Amino acid sequence: MKQAKLFKLITNIFKKHGLSTKHSIICSKAILNAELVGAPSHGVSRIASYCNRIKNKVINAKPNIKIKKISSSVTHIDADNAVGFIGADLAINKAIQNAQRTGIGFVAVKNSGHYGLSGYYAEKAAKKGMVAFCFTNAPPAIAPYGAKKTLFGTNPICFAAPTGSKVPFVLDTSVSKINRGKIRRAEQLKKKIPFGVALDKFGKPTNDPKKALDGIQLPIAEYRGSGLAWMIDILSGVLTGGNHSGKVKDPFDDFSGPQNIGHMFIVFKSNLFVKNYNKRIKENIKRIKKLPKLKGVKKIYFPGENKSERFRKNFNKNINIPKNILTIVNNLNKS
């Protein structure tokens, strides 16, 4: 499907589900970006879940978002259970504004939902000359080290910095061995997942996405990954006023209440401490790219570079939406 057509389709769906034009556009942009960077697990395949939650009144189509100024650098947002993109988009813009004024912007969001790709927000900051951390929690997927029950989300660590070129450094890595969205998409497309990334509910290795979703996803680096997931639960849940310690509801099948996900954005000027940041980061990347490479490796990529290449390649092409997902989406446009 052509990009413009898809954009219109998504916007229409959100409008039909009660969102304002402005909010519908914010959602469409984020979803389209996920398709363009090659992360369809956070793209069109997610729309049905947002709409289902709106229908079940656990996402608020007409949120009354409250912005509380804590200091000239610090802002707290109550997203009133809007679609996650909306609170997050507002928050990153606010954090950038605060940082432009004072050097630093800290923004916490509570009562939010699944906001898509963390890298999408961090990239916005980096493109304005800012360094950014974005943290969010998510429904249970990973067991804390030593436990046999999932509790932490796949809780990504996301960090971005300008590179002195058009393509920012954007590290966006979940602390699970595989992105949960990829497992969901494998389930939708009836494909297998690799062994070694998840266990079934009995603790046995599985390559069946359905069994993995009912079981436990494995964290990176055992207790280290578990510790990082816990850190992110504190940052985005405990500190913000959001849900935490396993209380974030599954967006796909738990309609007993809003998710109340929390996000935390920490943004600061890249030239806060040094005047020649751009020169320094260029040197940094140049020196690393020049290293001797392993056999079969043509180029050393910095985090985010790959995604940016995919974005550029995909930008002028039609977007390929799998048939079963397109059917669902077209039905949502009729409803």
Next chain:
Amino acid sequence: MKQAKLFKLITNIFKKHGLSTKHSIICSKAILNAELVGAPSHGVSRIASYCNRIKNKVINAKPNIKIKKISSSVTHIDADNAVGFIGADLAINKAIQNAQRTGIGFVAVKNSGHYGLSGYYAEKAAKKGMVAFCFTNAPPAIAPYGAKKTLFGTNPICFAAPTGSKVPFVLDTSVSKINRGKIRRAEQLKKKIPFGVALDKFGKPTNDPKKALDGIQLPIAEYRGSGLAWMIDILSGVLTGGNHSGKVKDPFDDFSGPQNIGHMFIVFKSNLFVKNYNKRIKENIKRIKKLPKLKGVKKIYFPGENKSERFRKNFNKNINIPKNILTIVNNLNKS
């Protein structure tokens, strides 16, 4: 050796090497803490390297440290190539002060050196009701993903938060599969390291600490660990004015110049966004600790809890310093 005696011995050594009493005490406290928390790789075994660097004039025993106020929240410190502990100690205290005044404290340090355990500084902030990130870079140990030459340090991610109890949450995890200090200590004690954590310089797996130090340490989670190490090189090197992209010199055998390590401390009040932080974090930890446990697991620990237990156990006991290290240290006290 008794703790008080060891403390006096270390302080004396630093004084004999030209440090002021105040600076010698800062160094002794950090080194003693490493022994007490069970991280001897960052303890007494390191003293010789600091002294060697002072003798070779690549650590400055009488530094002229400059503190530059950037805003009421932001400070930049030029540590003038002091022993790493000194700039770091000043920086974390400054970050805590800034946060007490404005809610947030950002402090970057340049021209510093190896500062021991990141958790030591983060814990100080958490004990004052603050959330803290501490980042530092380090000499080359890990190859960037795709490269066959080391460049990144083992670059720890360190995060601390108050828990509403005496023991703070302190995550302090290097992004290498094993702490470089542990390999060095295995070398000193003529022990083996586990297979799977390092390669020799020809790219072959090794359990020989000497070969591992000459070769490549493996990052956690492949490209994810490599990306995290790169992030920390930007945070503590590129942004602060410190060395970066593999330019940090090895403290043990490269005396061609100062290390110029950079550190970054990000500190903020735990009740910045919520009034009942202590209640929330207690609930968080309680819920996680109550999870059903894997076979053989008696207790789920939060990061830092284990170290704190070791500290309490060790506090009233004699500190065991291996003979060969004690000989080196006693000689330093005579020189």
